[in-house]
Amino acid sequence: MIKANSKPLGEVFGFIENCKKVLVLGCGGCATVCQVGGEKEVGVLAQALRLKAGTEGKQIEFLENTVTRQCEPEFVDPVVEGLGDVEAIVSTACGVGVNHLVERGCPVPVFPGVDTVFMGSTLEHGEWAERCAACGQCVLHLTGGICPIARCAKNLLNGPCGGTTEDGMCEISTPENPVPCAWAEIVERMKQLGTLQELGEIQPPKDWSTARDGGPRRRVRADLKLDRQEQKVQS
Amino acid sequence: MKSGSNLEKVLQAGHFALTAELGPPMGPSDEEIKQKMEILRGNADAFNITDCQTAVVRLSSIAAAIMLVQGGMEPVMQMTTRDRNRIAIQADILGAAAFGIKNCLCIAGDHQKFSAAGKLKGHPGAKNVYDVDSIQLVGILKKMRDEGLMEGGDPLDVAPRLFIGAAWTPMAHPLEFRVTRLAKKVAAGADFIQTQGIYDVERFAEIMVEVRNLGLHEKTAILGGVIVPKSAGMLRYMDSSVAGVSVPKALIKRMSAAGEAAGKDKKQARRNQSKEGIKIAVELIEQLRETEGVRGVHLQAIEWERAIPRIVEPAGLLPRPHV
CATH class of the missing domain: 3.40.50.2300 (Response regulator)
Incomplete structure (x- = not known):
């Protein structure tokens, strides 16, 4: 939430x-x-x-x-x-x-x-972390359910940059604000799932037009919209 | 020939290639760049111009690279995806190509939070771009060069001739993925690779076995990175704080001993360590040269360009080939 x-x-x-x-x-x-x-x-x-x-x-x-x-x-x-x-x-x-x-x-x-x-989840009572950036085109099926858009400081799509520390933290991580490397987590998760080889595939540049970059977003579900007649009847 | 750059020609002729880094100043000082150019001239096949390294504002890599071209030296223009979207990237590449820049190293770049990690204030509040990552950047340049198309699909009037480079940190966590990262960069179109600084050549050689098994060393030219050590303190810092760099204890000890040999004379201790650092760099070059699949070295003497000529000469890398 x-x-x-x-x-x-x-x-x-x-x-x-x-x-x-x-x-x-x-x-x-x-x-x-x-x-x-x-x-x-x-x-x-x-x-x-x-x-x-x-x-x-x-x-x-x-x-x-x-x-x-x-x-x-x-x-x-x-x-x-x-x-x-x-x-x-x-x-x-x-x-x-x-x-x-x-x-x-x-x-x-x-x-x-x-x-x-941010949009995130509860890590423990009193601690929350960002888990979704609402980019409008979910890539979680490609990354073992761990989001590189929301959780990688550079929103990289093709694996970790050279800045991952030995203990698996992001280059921006500090003791006060620890940031795990999302890609280290993705690699670990996909290794567990036996799908690591999928990460060998090159992901092309992302279409950001569905993210905030495309301008303010609006969602319309025609099937849920009530036409005026129905609205009148309901009221 | 993809680009006709000197670096490409040297590699194609089968020579052991040599690149060295030139860091632009934190001001509009063409004098400083010219001084560095004269220190480095003739001491490498091409010279990497860093692009606001550690996210600190410096004279732009494209402008400094143009100065090199105009001064008769060959640049490797570094380009990060931190500060430019795909529109700016391609515009800058076309501009660079128009000025005769032929080599481009594609990198993600340090995060802007890095800029305030040292003594500088930097710009940790800056918005980053990261429209594309380094592998996608390689792919964009390849598409421009080989298909004459922009990323979005529009045709270019003339395709830029580029020799496309990428960086590789072979020893960073997660280790099991690093060779895959290299393979992806090669598949995307990286003609050459410059690695993160390597001090532990033994470990690097083990990783190179895997690289050779995949034949990656034949599809791209791997240049091993050598960061010239200046002091024991710097080596300790690199070992503990720079991702993907591990320094064998023996090297740190050796550097400490060189300093201690000067007794209480601090100036002499610094001189001793500089000398030892240069010796270490020469040895690292020799070890990398013996590593199968390594086709050159990339030398970084950070804010110490004067060290480069003192290293390449004893390393037996002079004169550089004319091809």
Whole structure:
């Protein structure tokens, strides 16, 4: 799922310090799972902002709410419609949530409460790592299920560069931020699977047009789209 | 002849080839390049111009390579895929070819985080490109040269004549994949290979057996890398911190002993170690020359170009052949 880090309190406070009434809006999806922007964290952030406002001598009212997912109209629209005299929103969803609130016609400014960092998995409690770069053309069938696009610092497609250390780490690895060499892992995995010889095949230059390089992406599933008639019937 | 470069001719004539590295300066100093050119002139068949090595900004490899061509010396223009997408790569290759650059070494390049690894600030916040990897880069150049086509398929007005090189780190982890990496580079179209610096020639010779079994040494010209050691400290650093380089303990000891022989005289200790380093480099060249399948050496005296003439002469590599 999507992972994020809390923004520093001072930075968030700076966004809304001149408002009278602010909604801190959490998300029950990824932000909750990575424990950065769910109901609990919204409570903590709102309280911290109240204290900060107090010490700065500002009169700001902070409301709290957490919706099931900020990336879906059905959960976001009621919030946008019921803002009343709220002057700004601090969203603790990933960047998608902030964009989506704006897209759904939010009349007041929406500020990010978190820095969205990557799509990844949980290594252990409190530790996550990037595992997918959403390049739009999955190559995992070629690389033993370990992604060189997301996990190799140079997104190489034809094997490890000369920078792999003796203990299988990437050349950018440091003790503070250990980065295993994805290609060392791919080689090891494919050796286990008995498919190492497949890596002898040359992979041609990748078509990045399906990745972010091709411009902002949109996905349309005609079979899932409701035509206007059906929408009317449903409503 | 694929390119008609001097390096290609020397190899084709069956000579033991010799390339040496010339690192461009961190400023627009043509004087510094000219000085280095005069130190190196006549001491190798072609001279590698590094492309912002360790991701530190330097005068561009293409510009320095043009200076060499204009000065009557042959460059091996190094090109990383770190800083250019396939559009810039091909544009630069055409520009280079128009200026008479015929050799290009295709590499991925050090990651930009490397640039801040030493004393320099570098640009660790830079965005990298890596649109293609080094093997794909080799393939792009081959397609331009042999098919007269750009990577995207458009025809070129004139195909560039190129002698295509690639790097190889035979002793880096994961070891079992390194010969496959070489085979892929050869299959992609690498005419010559320059290896990472080799100090442990015995281990390298074992890997070369595998290379010969696959016949790779006949499909490409492998030049063994020699990084001229300057001090025991440098050897220890290379051994512990440079991926794919292992230095036998005996060499480190030998270098330490040379330094210690000077007693407390630090200047003399440095001189002794430099001398010993040059001797070691000469010996490494001789050992690589005896390794079957090795068709030349690539000499790197990092920020110490003056060492090159002092090595190639006693190594019996002078004069360089006129072909």
